[in-house]
Amino acid sequence: MKRISLLLAATIAVAALAGCSSPTAANKTNFARDINASLARSCFAIEPSTGLSLGESYPLTVPYAQNWANAAQQAAAKAAAEAGKTNEFVQLDALVKAGLLARRETTIKGYFEGARIVYGQEPARVYSLTAVGRKYLERAAGGSLAFCAGHETVDHVLRYTTPTAEEGMTVSTVLYTYHITGVPAWARSPAVRSAFPALAHDLAAPHENSAMLVSQDNGWRVIQ
Numbered sequence: 575m576k577r578i579s580l581l582l583a584a585t586i587a588v589a590a591l592a593g594c595s596s597p598t599a600a601n602k603t604n605f606a607r608d609i610n611a612s613l614a615r616s617c618f619a620i621e622p623s624t625g626l627s628l629g630e631s632y633p634l635t636v637p638y639a640q641n642w643a644n645a646a647q648q649a650a651a652k653a654a655a656e657a658g659k660t661n662e663f664v665q666l667d668a669l670v671k672a673g674l675l676a677r678r679e680t681t682i683k684g685y686f687e688g689a690r691i692v693y694g695q696e697p698a699r700v701y702s703l704t705a706v707g708r709k710y711l712e713r714a715a716g717g718s719l720a721f722c723a724g725h726e727t728v729d730h731v732l733r734y735t736t737p738t739a740e741e742g743m744t745v746s747t748v749l750y751t752y753h754i755t756g757v758p759a760w761a762r763s764p765a766v767r768s769a770f771p772a773l774a775h776d777l778a779a780p781h782e783n784s785a786m787l788v789s790q791d792n793g794w795r796v797i798q
Contacts, residue, residue: 597792597793598789598790598791598792598793598794600734600736600737600746600789602730602731602734604793604794605731605734605746605748605750605787605794606728606730606731606750607793608787608793608794608795608796609728609731609748609750609785609787609796610727610728612785612795612796613725613726613727613728613752614725616725617712617720617722617723617724617725618722618723618724618725618726618754618776619712619720619721619722619723620720620721620723620761620766620770620773621719621720621721622662622665622666622669622719623661623662623665624636624662624666624719625662630718630719631718631719632675632701632702632703632707632711632718632719633700633701633702633703634666634700634701634702634719635680635682635698635699635700636662636663636666636698636699636700636701637682637696637697637698638651638652638655638696638697638698638699639651639652639696643696648696648697652697655699663699664769665769665770666699666701667765667769668763668765668766668768668769668770669701669707669721669766669769670701671763671765671766672760672761672763672765672766673704673706673707673760674703674704674706674707674710674721674760675701675702675703675704675707676701676702676703676704677699677700677701677702678699678700678702679697679698679699679700680697680698680699680700681695681696681697681698682696682698683696706760707721710722710723710758710760721761723754723757723758723761723773724754724755724756724757724758724761724777725754725755725756726752726753726754726755726783727752727753727754727755728750728751728752729750729751729752729753729779729780730750730751730780731748731749731750732749732750732751732782733748733749734746734747734748734749735747735748737789743788743789744788744789745786745787745788745789745797746786746787746789746794747784747785747786747787748784748785748786748787749782749783749784750782750783750784750785751779751780751781751782751783752779752780752781752782752783753779753780753781754776754777754779757777761773761777762777785798786798
């Protein structure tokens with residue numbers, strides 16, 4: 575009788591272990607693995623605010639002022655940019671200091687025909703990618719101005735909901751903590767951290783987030 579009990583206990587233990595090791599089991603290990611797989615496919619990216627429309631790309635031409643500004647307004651805008659008072663130039667210039675971009679002065683076509691400005695010769699800056707910048711450029715949806723500054727990585731799965739059937743799928747919502755890994759030196763530079771104030775907060779750990787996962791044949795997939 576004792577031998578039968580021992581065999582039964584062993585069988586139950588093996589079954590339990592098999593369930594835990596299954597990639598489709600609902601547990602913290604599997605959820606962390608599959609959320610990490612999803613996070614690895616996208617970057618934690620920073621994007622300078624240029625005041626321009628979406629879809630802009632490098633080389634990027636940024637005028638000092640609106641193209642209908644007169645000479646005095648153009649001069650004031652350029653002086654503000656040179657004094658570090660214009661946010662888009664502060665951020666772009668920080669990326670220049672970090673080695674991702676190169677900068678040069680140019681003129682562009684404008685609309686104002688004032689006595690003190692040559693028509694079509696309004697001052698602007700051109701920002702071009704360096705070799706380093708090309709390496710980190712993130713082809714994000716809606717534009718291509720962002721730079722990859724690392725990847726989110728799961729630290730701990732805090733809790734998850736019991737898998738339930740919804741619209742023919744088995745889903746679970748997972749709450750987890752994460753931090754940014756693989757952060758390049760340029761993203762930690764004083765110039766970049768000063769120009770992108772939210773960056774210091776984003777790089778501090780840990781943060782919390784949640785994800786909804788759907789069960790599949792070989793594991794779980796993040797759907798939102």
